[in-house]
Amino acid sequence: MRFAVIQFPGSNCDRDCVHALQVLGQEARLVWHQETRLDSGEGVILPGGFSYGDYLRCGAIARFSPILPAVKAAAERGEVVVGICNGFQILCEAGLLPGALTRNEGLHFRCETAYLRVETPASRFTSHFATGQTLSVPIAHGEGCYRADPEILQELEAEQRVLFRYCNAEGQVVPEANPNGSSHHIAGICNAGRNVLGMMPHPERCCEVEMGGTDGRGILLGAAGIGRKI
């Protein structure tokens, strides 16, 4: 599958995403934020980084980039849209996912490997995994504390749209394993159509053994619509 990786001024995981997708046998191209068109059948990745220097709020300015209407249209058509880290923040600001990401509860920028519990295999992004499976995926963010109104959180839970939760190495979802204070320990969610994923951890940083782990492969291959087992 082909992916468009959107480059905003301040994106810094754009090339990593292209590299990881190519390593996984997918096609990937960089698309500058001033462009206005995306091809149909093309997946979209909003990469991590600090678009527009995180001015005003993380993702707030990127939301008004010329490419965003095309990203929204793609999401509405049912194309795959993945927002990683800053990309997740942009998806929330743009209203493609509910809620918002606020400053980490402990104030620290957390740059480490986090453990994630897969909550359901019922999405293309988690189709490679079993419920309760533990993945280890790098995180690097200062504003990853997921917040949403109680009704929204309830809806996300009821519709099994929480795909990943922070857990410890044993797979237990405990407060000590929550790096940023996110409500319900949320690390990643999808939209109602299950074609838009937002997650703070970086799957593109763990797709090769040389990078210290390969747990991100299933997430990106799933996004590409490639079934279980590589």
Added chain:
Amino acid sequence: MKAIVTVTLKPSILDPQGEAVAHALRNMGVKGVKSVRIGKHIELEIEGGEEKQLRAKLEEISKELLSNPVMENFHLDLRAGG
């Protein structure tokens, strides 16, 4: 006209930055500060327009861009002059 938009985190949203400042105040020996909340002060200078329409436009701007209604409230103050 000058518009001042004050954006603050909703009371239900934890403000770690404010807490850190409150902590520093305690370290400074300041007593009696119950809490600190940090927000944003945004000034806009606007040319022309009638106050009522301006206010409506500013409300829209504040909701759409200057604040995120999921986690923030805003207060609008419109003043004559530059």
